[in-house]
Amino acid sequence: MSDMRRGFVVAVVDLCGTEKYKMFQEHTEVPTRRSGWIEVIAGSMFSGKTEELIRRAKRAQIAKLSVQIFKPGIDTRYAEDAVVTHDRASLDCQVVQSSDQLHLLAAGYDVVGIDEAQFMDEGIVEVVNALANAGTRVIIAGLDMDFSGKPFGPMPQLMAVAEFVTKVHAICVRTGELAHYSHRLEAGQGTILLGSQSEYEPLSRAIFSKIQAEQTNDVPGHSD
Secondary structure, three states: OOHHHHHHHHHHHHHHOOHHHHHOOOOOOOOOOOOOEEEEEEEOOOOOHHHHHHHHHHHHHHOOOOEEEEEEOOOOOOOOOEEEOOOOOEEEOEEEOOHHHHHHHHOOOOEEEEOOHHHOOOOHHHHHHHHHHOOOEEEEEEEOEOOOOOEOOOHHHHHHHOOEEEEEOEEOOOOOOEEOEEEEOOOOOOOOOOOOOOOEEEEOHHHHHHHHHHHHHOOOOOOO
């Protein structure tokens, strides 16, 4: 072994024992008795948020942990008693109407998953903190922005209190680039409109901002 290669190996071995290296290691999936934690999976529509939530939940089940998934009652698109991806992969869940109900039903599980968290009320932040403090691993999936590109519901606060945040992306249907935004194809109908590819399309920042500018210019009485 050359002196240069030997020096590199020694440096790597030394680094592996430091806190800097440990900071970038993937966290353990088994909650400790001292404390749980909060994970947030956030992104646009069609980015695989629910798919990733299901993947993590199934891995926890393989580890023989008690797992329970929840979703808000407003989400009735594919099934009333399951979280379902756009590709129809699914996992059984319980429906809750409020964060208070979630707190009551989630107590005692090793792992709690929450899908479509953007539809939960603001009390969800206090609830997931309480669950994590009690030793539960909480996995949250939700839209980070609404159709207009604004932060959605309690998601900003959930991302702030989480130990781990994963931003996932769809593919822009117009350019093939990473998509960060969920563009609604039909105007109006308020902030909340449950839908699929017939109602929304994932777009890149460049395309989304171009459409927003065009829509602003189309408003009567608006001029640059």
